[in-house]
Amino acid sequence: MTRAANKKGAVRNQREPRFEGLWSLLRTAMFTLLWSCFALGMLWGGVLLYQNLDRPIERISVQGDFKYASREQIARLVRGQLNGGFLSLELGKIRSQLERDPWIANAVVSRRWPGHLEISVTEEMPIARWNRRGFLNSRGQALDIEDNSGLESLPLLLGPRGQARAIMEEYQHAAQMLLPSGLKTMEFRLDNRRAWYLKVVAASGTGVVENSALEIEVGQGNVTEKLKRFLAVYDTVLRHRQGEIAQIDIRYPNGVAVSWRSQTAIGKQKSGEAKNG
The missing domain is CATH 3.40.50.11690 (Cell division protein FtsQ/DivIB)
Incomplete structure (x- = not known):
């Protein structure tokens, strides 16, 4: 009797670790799936938020003292470079394009929420x-x-x-x-x-x-x-x-x-x- 009982106990002990390993693997898979769904949800939500915030530029303001250039001329030049929305605009590219104008010594380009682009210009001084x-x-x-x-x-x-x-x-x-x-x-x-x-x-x-x-x-x-x-x-x-x-x-x-x-x-x-x- 003792030998038979010991044999049954050994079989049960062999089955229990195998079952526990399967359950652990299943829990890991479920945890990974949940985190993946959460991450995808966050990513999708971020994309939707970015698309909502990246709205078209509605207003351009130009600041500076002008004698040879003009605010209207600079605003037209900037509008020709508007290849994105409020967030996706390449401000460095716009600034570089402005400073190619011989009358502009330097320019500062910045965003103001919700759809405002501010341009500050220093004009060249001809000697x-x-x-x-x-x-x-x-x-x-x-x-x-x-x-x-x-x-x-x-x-x-x-x-x-x-x-x-x-x-x-x-x-x-x-x-x-x-x-x-x-x-x-x-x-x-x-x-x-x-x-x-x-x-x-x-x-x-x-x-x-x-x-x-x-x-x-x-x-x-x-x-x-x-x-x-x-x-x-x-x-x-x-x-x-x-x-x-x-x-x-x-x-x-x-x-x-x-x-x-x-x-x-x-x-x-x-x-x-x-x-x-």
């Missing part, structure tokens, strides 16, 4: 016209625009491509030297032979003096030293005879050459001034 089209900003960068005729009050800088920054720096130094003598630099040029040319006008408190334009041939190198010699002669001798001067050549190391206008030309100028007066 001078560059060649026959374009302008130079305060950093000496040459920026191309279709027409720079609206910048006629700015000095004109001319020179080879790739030399904009160097010409800008030389111009600023020369303009500062000439200003105390009442001379305003209107044109500053570097030719292909590396020779410099200036065109200046006499400026008064009320503006530019009529018929006071002077063309100055500087030549190659040593702009500062040559302008110092010119100013010494101009302040002592030439200032009061400005209307008689056709051109000034300061290429020489020890002097200044002056080309005088003919008496006929001077007479015509004075006659014209009398008629205008």
Whole structure:
């Protein structure tokens, strides 16, 4: 009897671990299924929420002080880049596109719930016209625009491509030297032979003096030293005879050459001034 009972108990003990292992596997499968359903539900809910929040942009506002660009122009440019909703918009791409415009120095693009896009723009500050089209900003960068005729009050800088920054720096130094003598630099040029040319006008408190334009041939190198010699002669001798001067050549190391206008030309100028007066 004892042996038979022991044999039955052994069979039962062998069956129980097998049943428990099957039940454990079943519980694991059910737990995994429940978590998978929960995760899928969360994912689906997230997709629905994202689609609900990613609504079309309803309003674009543009902030900044504008003289050459316009809010309407910038808003039109942004609308052309609206390739998504409130959440899916690529703000970096919109900012990069805005900053490709020569009149925009930098732009900040941000969202405001529920469907508002805010654009903050800093406009470029033109310091001078560059060649026959374009302008130079305060950093000496040459920026191309279709027409720079609206910048006629700015000095004109001319020179080879790739030399904009160097010409800008030389111009600023020369303009500062000439200003105390009442001379305003209107044109500053570097030719292909590396020779410099200036065109200046006499400026008064009320503006530019009529018929006071002077063309100055500087030549190659040593702009500062040559302008110092010119100013010494101009302040002592030439200032009061400005209307008689056709051109000034300061290429020489020890002097200044002056080309005088003919008496006929001077007479015509004075006659014209009398008629205008």
